[in-house]
Structures are given as C-alpha cells and as structure tokens.
Amino acid sequence: MTRSPGTPLPPPHERRRLREAGALTRARLAERVxxxxxxxxxxxxxRRSPRGRNREVYAKLLAALAGSAGTAGDAERGAGAGAGARESVFARQKEEGTAVVTVRLEKPARRGAVVPEASAFAQAPPQAAPRREPVPAGHEGTAGLTPAQAFDALYAFCAPALVRQAYLLTGRRDLARESVERAFQRAWDRWPEVARDPDPAGWVRAAAYEWALSPSHRWRRHDRRAEPPPPGADDRALLDALLRLPPPYRRTLLLYDGVGLGLPETAAETEASTRAAAGRLTYARESVAALLPELSDPDELHRRLAELASTGRLRAAEPPEVRGGSERRARFWTRAAVAFTVALIGTTALTLRTAPTRYEPPVPAGETVRGVPPRVAPGPLSEERRELRDRLREELPGGPERLAPQTR
Known part of the structure; x- marks a missing residue:
C-alpha cells in the first residue's frame, strides 16, 4: 500500500506573502489552523513543514488567501511600499559556492500613531522574517554583499536603536554601548549562523539585552560609580520608575511598549509563556502608572520611552572597530587555548617521565616496643681485666707467629 503524496504547498516566502496580503497575523493564522x-x-x-491534518488545513487556507488576493493584494503592497517601509539588504556568500544570498529585512509600521522612522526604537522586529532569494550568476557584484558589508549594514541599521534600548534597561550609558558592542562581536563570531537566522536583528537584540541585564556587572568596579541622571525632571522620574522594576518585567515592558513587538514575540524573546509575559506586562504598567499616573496610556508611555531614549545622546562605535574587537578577542582565546593545551601536554609528559615504574611499598611508621631491657653501659674494669687488656694491647703490634704452608 503506497502513501499518497501530501497536499502541495507554496514556497516558504510565498506563504508569508499570502498571509500578509490577507492582513493576517501569525497568531490569527495559527488560531485558524x-x-x-x-x-x-x-x-x-x-525550518519545518506541516504534516497530516495541519497540512491540509494550512494548504486550503493559503489557497483561499491566494484566490482572494488578486489585484487588491497588489494595490495593498504598492500602498505599503509607498508608506515609507524601511528595508535593508544583507547578504552572505555560501561556503560551498560562489552564489550570493540576499537577506531583506522589512520594517512594518508599529501599532499606534508613532512613525517608525521618528521613533528611537526603529529597527527590524522579529516577526518580519527575512526573504532569501538566489542571485543569478554574473550579478554577484551588484546585488550581493560580502559578509563584512552585510554585517556593517546590519550594524548601521540596528546599533543606534539598540544602544538607546540598552540605556533604558540599565540606566548606564557605558554599559549600554558595551552591551551592543559585545552582542555584535558575538554575532560576527557566529556570522554564518546569524546570516541564516530568520531575524538577525532579533538575534542581536536578545544578545544585547542578555549582556546588559547580566548580574555579573554589579561586581565590576567601574559599574558601581554613580551615573549622571537625565537633565529633565520628567525623564529622571521615568528612568527611576523603570529601574525599580525587576529586570524581566523591565525587559517585557520595553519590548512590548517600547519596541512594539507582539505579545507572543515578546514571550518568546524573554523565554516565558504568553500568559507569564502578559502578567509581567500588566504588573510593569501598573507599577509605572502608580508612580507616574500620566503614563497609564500605552501610546503615551511609548512616546515617553522614545523621548527618554533620545535624550541620552548615545552613539555606537564604528562597524570596523566592532569587527576588529571581535577578531582580536577570538585570536586571544585561540592562543590561550593553544597555550593551555601545550601546558597540559607538557605536564602529562613530565608526569609519565618521572612516575615510578614499579610498586614501592611505603615505609611503615615507627612503633614503641615494650618489655625490652635497656642497654647497659660497660662499668669499671676489675684489676684482672685491666691486666688482660694491657697484655692484649702489647701483643697486637707483633701478633702471634703466622703459619705459612710448606711445599714438599
């Protein structure tokens, strides 16, 4: 008995395009399937392919979206392009060939009235999956970028906003810049993995947040110094309200009300369930509203967070400097690993050279033996023994006559 082939599905990038053309979010589509x-x-x-009943339902839903798109979908995509949606091109060269893969990050408008380009948090959100398209042979120089150029483009697009976000998480300017630099250095170390990731900007953002909120910074001396507060009283009050929140709650509030991620994406990036993320968001909003009642409106909170992040006047380092720091750190740890390996091999060889080849029983510890009479020193000699001693001393130089064998 042969198994019937599964229902045909469009390519992955076409599935996403059909969903967006039908004005469906991933949550709505997941609920229907x-x-x-x-x-x-x-x-x-x-990364995965639907199977069984989910495949049938998903294929029918995509077919319905494809049938209802038509010219309306084309007009909607044209209007979206004219609305000023930002996109940057990132590319990487395949290790096995000369073809170049182009990665396109699209920036949809955030919910609310805030324009993304004017916001301090403008960067590619994780729900905008990149689209990979092979470039025809002979066009590599015009359509494709080298890994260094793709990294520099990603850094120029994401680093300024990430520095401001890290400042809101920590309240420290130096730590914010350091967090972003470390995150991008880590991304450069793992660039093939980051280039293949559906959301490279989200990958770097998660790494920067993890470094910024690491509890190990409290033990560093330069992080204990007082940080100059923002100049405005309202900004100081908002930053103080943020820093009073626990780090997971502060991160959830920044991702949802600051960056503009959805609740499922916020829960995934904070490694929590959707219900837990909703609870953290509610608690964080209530805590901020208790200190600053005028920020009970989420849109007003988003606007104030963007203004506070912009007042920091933070600048990120240049991309070549970040890549150079990553390469220097990689060389240092490589040399340290080689030195440690050589020292371990030398120690092992010395141990094998000097180690005994046979078993030598240990010397037992001394014990006290009782019942043995003590040694008695010689006492004074009698007259008779003294005369015998003198006679023996006189005969010692000459001695008795020696007996010599005689031959016959």
Whole structure:
C-alpha cells in the first residue's frame, strides 16, 4: 500500500506573502489552523513543514488567501511600499559556492500613531522574517554583499536603536554601548549562523539585552560609580520608575511598549509563556502608572520611552572597530587555548617521565616496643681485666707467629 503524496504547498516566502496580503497575523493564522504562532513562523521560514491534518488545513487556507488576493493584494503592497517601509539588504556568500544570498529585512509600521522612522526604537522586529532569494550568476557584484558589508549594514541599521534600548534597561550609558558592542562581536563570531537566522536583528537584540541585564556587572568596579541622571525632571522620574522594576518585567515592558513587538514575540524573546509575559506586562504598567499616573496610556508611555531614549545622546562605535574587537578577542582565546593545551601536554609528559615504574611499598611508621631491657653501659674494669687488656694491647703490634704452608 503506497502513501499518497501530501497536499502541495507554496514556497516558504510565498506563504508569508499570502498571509500578509490577507492582513493576517501569525497568531490569527495559527488560531485558524489549530497550532501555535511559533509553528507558523517555522513553516514560513522553511525550518519545518506541516504534516497530516495541519497540512491540509494550512494548504486550503493559503489557497483561499491566494484566490482572494488578486489585484487588491497588489494595490495593498504598492500602498505599503509607498508608506515609507524601511528595508535593508544583507547578504552572505555560501561556503560551498560562489552564489550570493540576499537577506531583506522589512520594517512594518508599529501599532499606534508613532512613525517608525521618528521613533528611537526603529529597527527590524522579529516577526518580519527575512526573504532569501538566489542571485543569478554574473550579478554577484551588484546585488550581493560580502559578509563584512552585510554585517556593517546590519550594524548601521540596528546599533543606534539598540544602544538607546540598552540605556533604558540599565540606566548606564557605558554599559549600554558595551552591551551592543559585545552582542555584535558575538554575532560576527557566529556570522554564518546569524546570516541564516530568520531575524538577525532579533538575534542581536536578545544578545544585547542578555549582556546588559547580566548580574555579573554589579561586581565590576567601574559599574558601581554613580551615573549622571537625565537633565529633565520628567525623564529622571521615568528612568527611576523603570529601574525599580525587576529586570524581566523591565525587559517585557520595553519590548512590548517600547519596541512594539507582539505579545507572543515578546514571550518568546524573554523565554516565558504568553500568559507569564502578559502578567509581567500588566504588573510593569501598573507599577509605572502608580508612580507616574500620566503614563497609564500605552501610546503615551511609548512616546515617553522614545523621548527618554533620545535624550541620552548615545552613539555606537564604528562597524570596523566592532569587527576588529571581535577578531582580536577570538585570536586571544585561540592562543590561550593553544597555550593551555601545550601546558597540559607538557605536564602529562613530565608526569609519565618521572612516575615510578614499579610498586614501592611505603615505609611503615615507627612503633614503641615494650618489655625490652635497656642497654647497659660497660662499668669499671676489675684489676684482672685491666691486666688482660694491657697484655692484649702489647701483643697486637707483633701478633702471634703466622703459619705459612710448606711445599714438599
């Protein structure tokens, strides 16, 4: 009995395009199919493929979206392009060939009235999955970028906003710049992995947040110094309200009300369930509203967070400097690993050279033996023994006559 082939599905990037053309979010589409939003994201990125009943339902839903798109979908995409959606091109060269893969990050408008370009948090959100398209042979020099150029483009697009976000997380300017530099250095070390990631900007953002909120910074001496507060009283009050929140709550509030991520994406990036992320967000909003009642409106809170991040006047380092620091650190740790390996080999060889080749029983510890009479020193000699001693002393130089064998 042979198994019938599965229902044909469009390519991964076409699935995402059909969903966006139908004005459906991943959460709505996942609810219709009966799966989680992360599963839909994996289907659209090509990491996984639907099976069984989910495949049938998903294929029918995509077919319906494709039939209802038509000219209306084309007009909607044209209007979206004219609305000023930002996109940057990132590329990497394949290790096995000369073809170049182009990665396109699209910037959709955030919910609310804030224009993304004017916001201090403008960067590519994780729900905008990149689209990979092979470049025809002979066009590599015009359409493709080298890994260094792709990294520099990603850094120029994300670093300024990430520095301001890290400042809101920590309240320290130096730590914010250091967090972003370390995150991008780590991304450069793992650039093939980051280039293949569906959301490279989200990858770097998560790494920067983890470094900024690391509890090990409290033990460093230069992080204990007092940081100059913002000049405005309102900004100081808002920053103080943020720093009073626990780090997970502060991160959730910044991702949802600052960056503008959805609740499922915020929960995934903070490694929490959607219900836990919603609870953290509610608690953080209530805590900020208790100190600053005028920020009870989420849109007003978003605007004030953007203004506070912009007052820091933070600048990120240049991309070549970040790449150079990553390469220097990689060389240092490589040399340290080589030196440690050589020292370990030398120690092992010395141990094998000087180690005994046979078993030598240990010398037992001394014990006290009782019942043995003590040694008695010689006493004074009698007259008779003294005369015998004198006679023996006189005969010692000459001695008795020696007996010599005689031959016959």
């Amino acid at each position: 009966g799966v989680r939003p992360g599963t839909v994201r994996a289907w659209e990125s090509g």
